[in-house]
Amino acid sequence: MGRKLIGHSCDTIVHWPGYYPFGAGRIMSSSGESSMLTLYSYPDLFGVPDNNPFGLKVYAFMRLCGLVFEHKHILDTKAAPRGQLPYLVDGETSIGDSDAIIDYLKRENNLGIDRALSTGQANLDFFVRRTLDDLYWPMSFSRWRDERFRPAFCTAFMAAHPEVAASALEAASEYNRLRYHYQGIGRYEPDQVYERGIADLRVVADLIGDSGFVFGPEPATVDAAIYGCVANIYYYDIDTPLKRYVLSRPTLVRHCVAIHERVVS
Numbered sequence: 001m002g003r004k005l006i007g008h009s010c011d012t013i014v015h016w017p018g019y020y021p022f023g024a025g026r027i028m029s030s031s032g033e034s035s036m037l038t039l040y041s042y043p044d045l046f047g048v049p050d051n052n053p054f055g056l057k058v059y060a061f062m063r064l065c066g067l068v069f070e071h072k073h074i075l076d077t078k079a080a081p082r083g084q085l086p087y088l089v090d091g092e093t094s095i096g097d098s099d100a101i102i103d104y105l106k107r108e109n110n111l112g113i114d115r116a117l118s119t120g121q122a123n124l125d126f127f128v129r130r131t132l133d134d135l136y137w138p139m140s141f142s143r144w145r146d147e148r149f150r151p152a153f154c155t156a157f158m159a160a161h162p163e164v165a166a167s168a169l170e171a172a173s174e175y176n177r178l179r180y181h182y183q184g185i186g187r188y189e190p191d192q193v194y195e196r197g198i199a200d201l202r203v204v205a206d207l208i209g210d211s212g213f214v215f216g217p218e219p220a221t222v223d224a225a226i227y228g229c230v231a232n233i234y235y236y237d238i239d240t241p242l243k244r245y246v247l248s249r250p251t252l253v254r255h256c257v258a259i260h261e262r263v264v265s
């Protein structure tokens with residue numbers, strides 16, 4: 001998404017009534033007063049609470065950890081640290097970058113979600129998140145740059161968010177075309193772009209077993225990160241090569257549905 005889009009917001013207070021394994025249902029300041037966390041991220045699409053994998057990762061993490069927060073869906077990135085979504089506001093503190101937000105929340109709330117990880121597992125978590133950062137580009141390219149799929153994405157977006165003008169999506173397409181060029185992915189042939197994305201998905205799929213989550217029977221942060229990307233492919237009614245690959249890997253689908261059921265009420 002580009003910062004030129006017209007901002008809009010659709011707010012939800014997220015409470016977590018049931019599943020609640022990691023403590024910290026709300027935030028308490030040192031004075032004992034609770035403060036409301038606000039997650040600013042892109043709008044939902046196809047029943048996925050954020051159409052961007054980084055925002056969806058944070059959303060899923062916060063739900064898995066039982067945090068209560070306000071979720072504001074925006075398009076305008078001006079107020080964000082470094083001008084990118086997602087970002088989190090906690091009182092006077094504003095934090096940008098999904099991994100920095102997660103680190104902040106873990107530290108401030110003493111969250112135990114990754115506490116049982118060995119050093120090797122923590123390193124693997126890091127590698128997986130970096131792989132998903134790479135997958136972001138082919139996924140985004142399929143939405144904004146590949147003319148076989150861009151119209152379906154824009155049509156779905158406008159149907160879900162009629163307040164967003166077609167001209168704003170055109171502006172975002174152009175903004176993203178430049179981003180892809182300068183990042184480099186925009187200089188590949190489309191088939192090469194998807195080969196790269198599928199290679200990322202393959203190693204992630206190979207990590208997930210037939211039951212449970214990456215590191216055991218309960219999800220860790222790495223599972224939220226995987227969900228952030230895979231849900232943004234799997235639930236989309238757009239027949240991209242990435243979607244076809246996800247459908248060909250039952251472990252990816254099972255994992256995605258399992259996290260979705262835990263974080264989307």
Ligand SMILES: N[C@@H](CCC(=O)N[C@@H](CS)C(=O)NCC(=O)O)C(=O)O
Nearest residue numbers: 001002003054084085086097098099
């Ligand atoms: N490293 C960041 C990446 C976030 C990101 O790439 N956000 C993009 C999503 S399209 C964004 O807001 N871009 C707007 C811009 O660059 O102007 C994270 O993990 O949160």
